[in-house]
Amino acid sequence: MTQVTTSVNRTARGRNASRAAGAAAGAVLALLLGGCGGGGESADEGKAKTRPAAPPASASASADPAAGEKSQVLRAYDGYWAELVKAYAKADTKGTELKKYTELDALSRAQLDVGRMKDAGTVHRGKPGHKVGDPELALEKDIPTATLTDCLDISGWTPVRDGKVLPFPEDQEPRYLTTVVAEKWEDRWLITKVTPHGDRAC
Template sequence: MMTTRTRRTAALYGAVPLALLLTGCGGGDDAAKPSGAPPAASATPAPATSAADPQAADKTEVLASYTSMWGEQMQAYRKADAKGTDLKKYAALNALSKFEADLAHMKKNSTVIRGDLGHSPKVTALDTAGKLPKATVQDCVDLAKWETLDTKTGKPIPLPTSQPLRYVATATAEKWPGGWMITDYAPDGARTC
């Protein structure tokens, strides 16, 4: 059973999967995608904005990087290992550290992810005027098909009853020389969507 302290600790890490792994959730049987396959995403980003928006191209690129990051992250979570994925191509700094901590936690606890994580991301802020362009992505994360499997027993770990199935998460992106990178990720289980 998860204590209040454990929930707070998981929230501080800021990664949805870590919070779910600490609290537990159910399991399916999806295989990891081959590393050469395009990243899978359970939701395709909607067009960022109208063609009249001068920031439309940047918003589309930010959403593409965010969606690709999740595709690579799900590949890593399906095997509790980032080897063979392009996660570092899309996530860096705090976001990457949080996801790597999730993977270490998963290995230690013999868990892997099955199913998919639903998304409805949108760019809520974009500043391209500064030396380092930045963006904020707000996402409605959907856990309806998200499952964790205990690899020792082969049994799913159910979500706690207090875990909302849909909630808001916020990501920060920065435009680096190679493209947009997700540099931070923070779920907010108190804000449902």
């Protein structure tokens, strides 16, 4: 009878030891899963505290997903005009960065106009004003394109020859509509076509 009782006690102690070891292993696993969570927090509670807060729904809904592309188009257009004004001021494209912002028809047109000015001995003083509309994008094309309109004001951008200001033609509007096309080549936008509508005042 004594041997049976001893055997039972040993069996019970073995089971208790196994349960204790299992509980200890479970506690270690909980700490690993819980990360830095402490003070009785569960793993989910620890994760909830470290998860970044989502932006307000209204802010996400109102954001323009194409805003970055539009901004790049407008920067390219600003760059085009900054370099064109430099070229017109000396009747020469050398020393300008027109090719950084311009290609195709827009670049050819600028080079042709500057060449004619050089032959005529004229330059332009001052700079034009702009009122540019929001670009319209077609990003699904093989070559993404953007179109925009500009109310170009040339009243402060005057032609000069031999130091004398030349008058504008009588039928020339001082502020007129200009339509612009830009294309995205690889990772940058380039102005590829600029069409002035000198008879369409704006």
